[in-house]
Amino acid sequence: xxxxxxxxxxxxxxxxxxxxxxxxxxxxxxxxxxxxxxxxxxxxxxxxxxxxxxxxxxxxxxxxxxxxxxxxxxxxxxxxxxxxxxxxxxxxxxxxxxxxxxxxxxxxxxxxxxxxxxxxxxxxxxxxxxxxxxxxxxxxxxxxxxxxxxxxxxxxxxxxxxxxxxxxxxxxxxxxxxxxxxxxxxxxxxxxxxxxxxxxx
Numbered sequence: 001x002x003x004x005x006x007x008x009x010x011x012x013x014x015x016x017x018x019x020x021x022x023x024x025x026x027x028x029x030x031x032x033x034x035x036x037x038x039x040x041x042x043x044x045x046x047x048x049x050x051x052x053x054x055x056x057x058x059x060x061x062x063x064x065x066x067x068x069x070x071x072x073x074x075x076x077x078x079x080x081x082x083x084x085x086x087x088x089x090x091x092x093x094x095x096x097x098x099x100x101x102x103x104x105x106x107x108x109x110x111x112x113x114x115x116x117x118x119x120x121x122x123x124x125x126x127x128x129x130x131x132x133x134x135x136x137x138x139x140x141x142x143x144x145x146x147x148x149x150x151x152x153x154x155x156x157x158x159x160x161x162x163x164x165x166x167x168x169x170x171x172x173x174x175x176x177x178x179x180x181x182x183x184x185x186x187x188x189x190x191x192x193x194x195x196x197x198x199x200x201x
Contacts, residue, residue, distance in 0.1 A: 001158035003150045007033055009162050013180075014169045023150050032172070033165070038146045040164025044156040045140035048192030049079050052155040053137045061125030065104035067118040074117050075138035082134045085109045085125065157191050160184065 001009070003022050010033070011018035019030040022037075045053060053075075059068045081089035090109045099113045099122070107123030109131060125131055138145055142152040154161050163184040170177035 001162075002153045003034075003037065003147050006037060006154075006158060006162055006165070010165050010169075013166045014173075021150055023147060032169070034147060036165040036168040036172075037161060039168055040161045041140050041147070041154050041156060042145065043164060044154075044160045044188065045075070045136075045138065047188060048195070049136055050156055050192070051195055053140060054078055054134060055137050056132055056134045059119075059125075059131045059133060061127055061129035061131070063106065063124075063127035065120065065122075065124045067115070067120040070117045070119060070133065070135065071137075073137040073139045073144070075136045077114070078134040078136055083109075083112050083119075084132045084134075085121075085129075090121065090131070160188055160191060163187060 004020075007022050007030075008018040016029050016033075019025050019027060019033070022030050022034050025031070025034075055071070055073070057071055062068075077083070077092075083090040083092065085108055088108070090112050092112045092114065094111055094113050096113075099111075099120070102111075102122050105123045106126055108129075109121035109123060109125055111122045113120045113122075119133065121131060140156050141147055141154045143149065163180065167177040167180035167184055170180060
């Protein structure tokens, strides 16, 4: 379901005429509709780990303790064992003080530390030794972090983008949106659980 199709699906519930175009349309309703769609898409992407947004990057050891920069679309690490070295999980969650108390040494990584989009390992991997990092991309649609063309589709479930757009619109208009929000939350919980279950062994 692309941007125009989402607009057509949403329009009856928010009592507007479905616009023929959305992204390049200067009509106030179209501008607001696009804003609400993008807000909904970003929230859906943030609220759960989606199989369609999961990516794996292989970092190649530099033989130094220098931090590695994660990809530009990095949002957060995937749930579970997101960092692997030689098939073994690398543990995170160390505080800054714990990290700084360890003397850098080369070897098979056992711990990692995240600081923004930078990841460091202890021990640090030898030159060319790979470390795999599974993460959730913040690019939830073909346009990246926002729709930029009418023919683009969300990578997250379009049903949630539709419902998220509806309750946001109603809230912005001062209308009762509680039922729509409740339906959205229930669907989000159900669809994210099904998506995650499909990716379990």
